[in-house]
Amino acid sequence: MQQDRPQEQDPVYAGIDTHADTHHLAVIDAHGRPLGDVQVAATAKGYRQAIAFLARWAHELAVGVECTRSYGAGVTRELIGAGYAVAEVNLPNRFDRRFDRRAGLRAWSIGDR
Numbered sequence: 001m002q003q004d005r006p007q008e009q010d011p012v013y014a015g016i017d018t019h020a021d022t023h024h025l026a027v028i029d030a031h032g033r034p035l036g037d038v039q040v041a042a043t044a045k046g047y048r049q050a051i052a053f054l055a056r057w058a059h060e061l062a063v064g065v066e067c068t069r070s071y072g073a074g075v076t077r078e079l080i081g082a083g084y085a086v087a088e089v090n091l092p093n094r095f096d097r098r099f100d101r102r103a104g105l106r107a108w109s110i111g112d113r
Helices: 044-057 073-081 103-109
Strands: 012-018 022-029 034-041 061-066 086-089
Touching (some): 034 044, 044 061, 061 073
Parallel strands (some): 061 086
Antiparallel strands (some): 012 022
8 A cells, every 4th residue: 555645845944053072963843843963073074974964854954054154164064065055043142132031931942051
């Protein structure tokens, strides 16, 4: 018996939190459900591991990278070279967030605890 395949697959979103020595990748579906996450070294080998990890979701993958001009520059170059569209994602200034009543909830929801 053949199963019906959906005509279109829901989009999948990846986010990369960049640091000097490591990068953390998380993938969610269109409904915000976690699909996977991994931490890789901020090295050429780690970038290749990141691309291999993201290849599991080849359909409709949108990638957001934190700080594409500093810690995220290397992984951004590799992602673009592999054919991914990359969007810059930056957190608001921590000083400015102190004066925003909803900043705590947003910080918690993105893991900035």
